[in-house]
Amino acid sequence: MGTSTPFNVEILSRIQFAFTIAFHYIYPPLSIGLGVCLVVMEGLYLKTKDKVYEELTRFWVKIFALIFGIGVATGIVMEFEFGTNWATYSRYVGDIFGSALAAEGIFAFALESAFLGILLFGWNKVSPRVHFMATVLVALGSIFSALWIVVANSWQQTPSGYRIEGTGLQARAIVTDFWAMVFNPSSLERYSHVLIGALLAGSFLVLSVSAWYILKKQYLVHAKAAFRIALWIAAVSALAQLFTGHKSAEVVTKYQPAKLAAMEGHFEKIAPADMYLMGWVNAKEQKTTGLKIPGGLSFLVYQDFKAPIPGLNSIKPENRPTAVNFVFQTYHLMVSIGMSLIALTLFSLYLLYRKKLFETRWLMVVFVFSVLLPQIANQVGWYTAEVGRQPWVVYGLLRTSDALSQAVKAEHVLASLILFTFIYVMLFALFLYLLNKKIQHGPDVKDDRAEPSSRMNPVLN
Amino acid sequence: MDTVLGIDLPTWWFLLIGALITGYGILDGFDLGAGAIHLFFRKEDSRRIALNAIGPVWDGNEVWLVIGAGSLFAAFPLVYGTILSVFYLPFILFLAAIIFRAISIEFRSKETMTWWRQLWDVSFCISSIVISLLLGLILGNLIQGIPINAKHEFVGRLRDFFNPYALLIAVTVLSLFMMHGAMYLIMKTEDRIFARLTIIANNTSKFFILCFIATSLTTLIYVPHMTAIFKQYPELFILPITAVLIVLNIRRSIEKRQYGRGFISSSITTALLLILFAMGLYPNLVLSSIDPKGHISIYEAASSDGSLRTMLLFAAVGMPLVATYTLFIFWTFRGKVKLEEHSY
Numbered sequence A: 001m002g003t004s005t006p007f008n009v010e011i012l013s014r015i016q017f018a019f020t021i022a023f024h025y026i027y028p029p030l031s032i033g034l035g036v037c038l039v040v041m042e043g044l045y046l047k048t049k050d051k052v053y054e055e056l057t058r059f060w061v062k063i064f065a066l067i068f069g070i071g072v073a074t075g076i077v078m079e080f081e082f083g084t085n086w087a088t089y090s091r092y093v094g095d096i097f098g099s100a101l102a103a104e105g106i107f108a109f110a111l112e113s114a115f116l117g118i119l120l121f122g123w124n125k126v127s128p129r130v131h132f133m134a135t136v137l138v139a140l141g142s143i144f145s146a147l148w149i150v151v152a153n154s155w156q157q158t159p160s161g162y163r164i165e166g167t168g169l170q171a172r173a174i175v176t177d178f179w180a181m182v183f184n185p186s187s188l189e190r191y192s193h194v195l196i197g198a199l200l201a202g203s204f205l206v207l208s209v210s211a212w213y214i215l216k217k218q219y220l221v222h223a224k225a226a227f228r229i230a231l232w233i234a235a236v237s238a239l240a241q242l243f244t245g246h247k248s249a250e251v252v253t254k255y256q257p258a259k260l261a262a263m264e265g266h267f268e269k270i271a272p273a274d275m276y277l278m279g280w281v282n283a284k285e286q287k288t289t290g291l292k293i294p295g296g297l298s299f300l301v302y303q304d305f306k307a308p309i310p311g312l313n314s315i316k317p318e319n320r321p322t323a324v325n326f327v328f329q330t331y332h333l334m335v336s337i338g339m340s341l342i343a344l345t346l347f348s349l350y351l352l353y354r355k356k357l358f359e360t361r362w363l364m365v366v367f368v369f370s371v372l373l374p375q376i377a378n379q380v381g382w383y384t385a386e387v388g389r390q391p392w393v394v395y396g397l398l399r400t401s402d403a404l405s406q407a408v409k410a411e412h413v414l415a416s417l418i419l420f421t422f423i424y425v426m427l428f429a430l431f432l433y434l435l436n437k438k439i440q441h442g443p444d445v446k447d448d449r450a451e452p453s454s455r456m457n458p459v460l461n
Numbered sequence B: 001m002d003t004v005l006g007i008d009l010p011t012w013w014f015l016l017i018g019a020l021i022t023g024y025g026i027l028d029g030f031d032l033g034a035g036a037i038h039l040f041f042r043k044e045d046s047r048r049i050a051l052n053a054i055g056p057v058w059d060g061n062e063v064w065l066v067i068g069a070g071s072l073f074a075a076f077p078l079v080y081g082t083i084l085s086v087f088y089l090p091f092i093l094f095l096a097a098i099i100f101r102a103i104s105i106e107f108r109s110k111e112t113m114t115w116w117r118q119l120w121d122v123s124f125c126i127s128s129i130v131i132s133l134l135l136g137l138i139l140g141n142l143i144q145g146i147p148i149n150a151k152h153e154f155v156g157r158l159r160d161f162f163n164p165y166a167l168l169i170a171v172t173v174l175s176l177f178m179m180h181g182a183m184y185l186i187m188k189t190e191d192r193i194f195a196r197l198t199i200i201a202n203n204t205s206k207f208f209i210l211c212f213i214a215t216s217l218t219t220l221i222y223v224p225h226m227t228a229i230f231k232q233y234p235e236l237f238i239l240p241i242t243a244v245l246i247v248l249n250i251r252r253s254i255e256k257r258q259y260g261r262g263f264i265s266s267s268i269t270t271a272l273l274l275i276l277f278a279m280g281l282y283p284n285l286v287l288s289s290i291d292p293k294g295h296i297s298i299y300e301a302a303s304s305d306g307s308l309r310t311m312l313l314f315a316a317v318g319m320p321l322v323a324t325y326t327l328f329i330f331w332t333f334r335g336k337v338k339l340e341e342h343s344y
Helices: A009-024 A027-048 A051-085 A087-121 A128-157 A178-182 A187-216 A220-255 A257-263 A296-302 A324-353 A361-370 A372-387 A410-441 B009-036 B044-054 B058-075 B077-086 B088-108 B114-144 B164-188 B191-222 B228-232 B234-255 B259-281 B305-332
Strands: A162-165 A172-175 A270-272 A275-282 A287-293 A308-310 A392-394 B284-286
Touching (some): A009 A051, A009 A372, A027 A187, A027 A220, A051 B088, A087 A172, A087 A178, A287 A296, A324 A361, A361 A372, B009 B058, B009 B164, B009 B259, B009 B305, B044 B114, B058 B077, B077 B088, B164 B259, B191 B259
16 A cells, blocks of 8 residues: 555655645634734724724624634644654754644643634623733734744744754753753844744735725615725835845844745856846756846845855755745735835825725725735745755754655555545635625624714824 | 653653543534534524534644644654654545634634534534544544554554444544534533433433443443553552542433533543553553553653753743633633524
């Protein structure tokens, strides 16, 4: 049986992990971003006592619950997969990665899961202030959650604060300095990048749904109030993302030269590197063609168009990422989306200032579809980070091919992969169906309000 | 070796993970049990009340699983990798059931069609039963020991896991959770569903006691290593004796209609059974059924002292917090369930 499948355990486990984490990674960013939007909405309700904000909060809490639920269920899968499919990896990094994961459970996940009960069912059980506190704690919980998870992942990218004990398959990394492990060279840069990506994902969901209502002339008061809140969050985030993205790239330059070279399709041993706006990498002929700024990467990194940057050929063949074009494309797609989000949000803020925003119908149509942009950017950004790190699962220390479970058979992984594919496809269809249904249903409005509320917060008008 | 309060660090983590798994068994045990008996309720209203009785807490209960698994990963990575990869398919099925269960609870109320609700009711019930049975199946195999050689390599086959003893433990765990869940629901309900639950609690408790007797006898006869410690320290016999008394007290509470006491008794039963398991295991975490050299002890599997010490500090700060949230949520949603606009 063992050899009857055309795939081996490594390929299947990698596909399974990539698939299950890509699917999972749709939801937590949405929860984080939406959680922050909820805090603002409910905070405005407490401050102004305006029913619009209360109805908005209640509406978005229902959508939040749907997203959060799927995020938790698919997140538990991730935690267990380290042990089921990557037992050698688990042993190797348990001291470090396990600690971060356990800390996430104790300090973040427990917080958000407990107070989610109050957020959903507590409206008539606790005072508005306590309810707001629960909303804040759920949002904080999800933000802390991301912190520990990104710390764990960042340690895989830029290991520090450890020493290696043992050799061969018995080797393992031991924490020597806990805080150096947590604040490894890429933790904060990558965390801020991921967190802002999450704010974009959540705020663009609110923007998309609100734009839809504005186009349909439904729930106009609610939709415009939500749009303003989300637009501010989105605009500030989009601009900040430029900064965190640059910081992340600097870290990659310094600590993961192979990944940087792959991101820009830079092969030459040591030479000034171009920066591509778009392009195509022919890895076989080691040629990259496309629209480029000559020496642009060198300038970005060293503020000097001539500064030499190590290319893929300066790295031993067995230590290079193989999917160079894939890393190049995902990276460039992420950057292009980031730039278009800045343009879109700043232009919209300008129209808001000119009081023309909600009358610009084509822009509202753009916003309805724009919900996909941060999602795609988050996904491809993650692929860049993870595929660019290959062939290492822990950069420079442990190869992905050495990280597998020894006890698992290929046909079992194939079976589980088929099972997860089936469940996740069904889950995604149901998610879209229910999300659409909630959006069609809209917020529950208690009284008919012809005029916009007069007590609306002046800052947001 | 590094010690804290006279206890070495791996032992601290053995105790702590034991406590987390016990917390999971007691907390998620009742909502899994509530799911397992869900189809016994016929009326739509009863099913909604049953679902809303666990609505605000089930997610918080599952946190104990996440923290328990995370702690095992952090403190005993060798065991984490070994157990999860050896029981690959059971754990994958377990995860699938966890997903189905979560979405059944979440999706059921979103449509009013009868077939839709029926579908998710069945999915909720079956996934709850499957999770309980798989937990029992894995536990049953860990009690007997699993076929790993001196290098801790698994040399068995999937079908080895479906042996009679493991199946008995699986059914016992299911019966315990069903009884436990019934008693929780009784405390949260009134009228028709309350009356129905009193019958269910009565039947499931009888079912559990049968399983309890069968499990105790089989373990005494066929799994002697689990009882070896009592020959060494006869005074520890107080624990199994207490377990028997507490189990009898469950029946007594049900007959006297003191369901709160019954619930506490079934919680203590869960804890005692896991303590007995832990005592049979210590200082090992995984027993080999074919070679004593294959046993994985806490000392062999433990992470570094530094990591264990840092994590112990985290647990000392974090666990009281988690316990506080848990109590706060249960306090907020105390009393009988009333359906309202935000209910499932």
